Amino acid sequence: RPPSTPKPVQNPKIVRAHKPPHPASIITAPPQPKKRKFPATRFIIAGAAIAAIVLLILLSQRSRRSFKVHSGPRAAPSQQAQSTSPGRPRNSSGLSNQSGSPGKGLPANPPPPSNPAKPNPRQKAHAQSYVDSAHRAISPISALKFYQIAISFNRNNIDAWYGLLNAYREAGRLDDAGQTRMEMKQHFGAKVFSVADIVRRFGTLADFSHDESGTARLEYRSTKAKPDHLLEETYKLTKALKPVCDCQSLSLYARSGASSGGLLVYTDLDPLPPTQKLFESQARITLLK
Numbered sequence: 492r493p494p495s496t497p498k499p500v501q502n503p504k505i506v507r508a509h510k511p512p513h514p515a516s517i518i519t520a521p522p523q524p525k526k527r528k529f530p531a532t533r534f535i536i537a538g539a540a541i542a543a544i545v546l547l548i549l550l551s552q553r554s555r556r557s558f559k560v561h562s563g564p565r566a567a568p569s570q571q572a573q574s575t576s577p578g579r580p581r582n583s584s585g586l587s588n589q590s591g592s593p594g595k596g597l598p599a600n601p602p603p604p605s606n607p608a609k610p611n612p613r614q615k616a617h618a619q620s621y622v623d624s625a626h627r628a629i630s631p632i633s634a635l636k637f638y639q640i641a642i643s644f645n646r647n648n649i650d651a652w653y654g655l656l657n658a659y660r661e662a663g664r665l666d667d668a669g670q671t672r673m674e675m676k677q678h679f680g681a682k683v684f685s686v687a688d689i690v691r692r693f694g695t696l697a698d699f700s701h702d703e704s705g706t707a708r709l710e711y712r713s714t715k716a717k718p719d720h721l722l723e724e725t726y727k728l729t730k731a732l733k734p735v736c737d738c739q740s741l742s743l744y745a746r747s748g749a750s751s752g753g754l755l756v757y758t759d760l761d762p763l764p765p766t767q768k769l770f771e772s773q774a775r776i777t778l779l780k
Contacts, residue, residue: 610645618645625654626726626767631662634765649679649692653731660734661762672734689731693724694748707738712746713753718778721745721754726767733760752780 610618618641625637635658641651652675659668675683682688686709690696694713701707709732715721725745732741739761746753758764758774 610647614644615648618642618648618651622648622651622654625651625658628766631658631765634658635662646678649683650727650731652679652683653734656734657730657763661765684735686732686735689735690728693728694745697746701736701738705739706742707732707736707740708742708744710744710746712748714748715745716747718754721747722771722776723767725754725756726770729756729758729760729763729770733763736760752778755779 621637621641621644625634625641628634628637634654638651638655638658641648642655645651652671656668656671656675659665659671672684686699687696690699690709690711694711697710697712699707699709709728713721713724715724725743728745729741729743740757740759743756743758744753745756755777756774758770764770764773
């Protein structure tokens with residue numbers, strides 16, 4: 492039997508091998524940048540760092556302010572009033588060699604000098620600054636603290652003693668006022684309550700008298716010339732005369748030392764205006780030319 496021949500395959504599938512393209516002919520798209528993801532911890536750390544920086548700035552500003560307030564006697568005396576310690580002071584002036592605790596809204600008082608009976612020029616300047624601050628105090632209690640500090644710097648500042656005596660009387664502390672009066676006589680002598688000696692500190696006494704209505708009249712020639720200096724002087728003189736003259740009001744004529752003019756002041760002494768500003772607003776003041 493003859494060998495059989497294979498049958499032809501209909502519709503044969505021809506498989507052709509594909510030739511790979513040349514690398515230069517392939518155009519590829521540029522790679523897309525990947526988006527960076529920030530974890531939540533980084534935001535927390537950054538916020539904490541910013542808060543720490545702000546806190547440091549606030550603390551530095553606060554320390555600068557506290558340094559300015561407590562930098563010693565050069566700070567404004569009107570912001571350094573003393574608060575008296577509990578209990579009765581050593582004497583009527585409330586002086587003590589220890590600093591008192593700060594009162595409400597008042598810093599602690601600076602340490603007093605070692606010997607206030609023999610103050611140096613700087614201590615005298617500090618004492619006068621506290622007396623000026625007492626003249627601006629709005630209440631007798633506040634004025635007491637300023638006068639006490641002034642005396643602790645300079646016991647020879649007589650304006651501080653007169654102010655302290657008047658402040659005790661206005662505060663109703665009559666026992667302390669009597670003790671202060673005795674201490675003033677011991678320290679300055681009996682002339683401290685003499686009208687002629689009081690006026691001698693400001694000028695020359697011309698006349699002093701009382702009338703039946705309880706008004707004292709005083710005339711003197713001052714060494715001051717400017718009206719504002721005369722006004723400040725008459726307020727100090729009025730505070731010094733109040734514990735001396737037994738009167739309810741005072742009529743004061745201060746002649747100017749440079750001319751025939753001067754200042755005419757009429758004020759009530761019971762009560763005496765506690766500050767110079769109130770004194771200028773309540774008293775009847777006439778400038779004479």
